[in-house]
Amino acid sequence: MAGSPVQVTGTVLTTRRVDAYHALTVVAPGIADRFRPGHFVTVAVGGRDSSLLTRRAFTIHDVKPDYGGTVELVFGVRGPGTAWLADLRARDTLDLVGPLGRPFPLPRDPCTCVLVGDEHGAAPMFALADALQQRGCRIDFVLGAPSADRVFGALRARRMGETTTLTTEDGSLGMRGKVTDVLPGVIADARADALYACGPMETLRGVTAIAVELGVPVQVAVEESMACGIGVCMTCVVPVIGDDGVTRMVRACTEGPVFRGERVRFDDVGTIPFDALGAPGGRHV
Template sequence: MAESRAPVHVTGEVVATKRIGGYRHLTLTAPGVPESFRAGNFVAVTVEGHVARRALWVHRVRASSAFGPTLDVVVETRGSGTAWLAAQPVGARVTITGPLGRPFALPKDPVSCLLVGEGYAAAPLFPLAERLRERGCQVSLLVSAPDEAHLLSALEARRSARSVTVLTADGSVGQRGTVADHVDDLLVRSNADVVYAAGPTAVIRAAAAAAERAGAWSQVAVEVPTPCGTGLCHGCPLPVVGEDGVDRVIRACTEGPVVRGDRVRWEAM
């Protein structure tokens, strides 16, 4: 599994903020974080009035801009912490730790890859698609959401992959249905050797199961609450089967969030 570099703890700045559908997209400066980022890493942001930090997937990294290297994150308001973060204006200072966690491992040779993501949690698949294309891999992308407002970057997806499938549960855009309804067919059509997935547990479990049925290798970015993001609090247990076949619990924020799909003990999630 790929390793990320040592994280840094820095004060960054909000340099752009934009509402797109059901999400708030923030562009942040965070000296040292974009330079060390690998697809699948996340960052933890300190939230005013809260002990636990908010873990955010990195959607895009820009190596150069008018503000120097920046990173984009996607925020869905779910409580007071994310509401505070989404409300931060341009110029606001924020405390950021990152990059955190194990990123996606990249194939050594050009292979066919299927990327499966739902909602804002599909964010890490976009920088992953760029890295895979740089390595000569054929990339197919499936992006899904309950409805159009929560579909992440469908237009950008078409620039990131050879083929794109858009699903919404209510049929408001793209095909109607869920990942579980379509992923087996997409695996056959893409002839994928590797499946990468990010999203709610039901989505990544369906992708991992489809990969196993097809004889493909899978990696999933698991999303569980990560109060500290650095492994100190042990507050993000992830049940897995070790390489030795023994059941164990790892910390999602350090030994994850990216793990092999066939190693997750899904029934214990």
């Protein structure tokens, strides 16, 4: 059942450590029903009396039909909000809103897809792989991180993928280097028809450059800081080129987080390009 996002008070079903990351499974039927790969949720953190006012955004790793519908979130501890989440235990409650954002578009016909996940950016790639395989697509994974404990989902990728290539910057798992170092070879060997990627902006920039050079369509799920997740606060804007060739500052939480890679002006992320529509001294309606 697709439709508008819902706000749910979910009960934590399980918590677990996955190397450097934490995984929370939450009973959230309304969200699970509406989920598509690439969707995210926002979560209230800190408890009812907390001074942590803004929600935290997390892509959904997995959904299951158990208990009417569960969602699993994967995250690393980066500050007080994620530290609070990491301390939750089974039967605690969590306030979630979702599913939010634009999910990954799926090909109409069976094709060969390379899925690139850097660090816990790999988390949404497995639900995507399921959806692609249901359409008869071949899946090849490229997963990477600075170190072995931050590579997410290697075993599951090996089970699901035709091939799985792992990279770490310190050489502790797989090939030494970054996902972008091995990606051209994987694309060539698989004869890839499409690329999907999620991870830090610098990784997505490199993946997109490779895809453009090799003429392979690429969909990227950007990782931008989001305070509201519903398009109000404008903290997550990125410069994106529209169908008409005009650059606009668009909200990753509503128009994204998934974009065609070549449309995102990665070199200008964090700025308002002078030629963007409405920019000071730039284009105006």
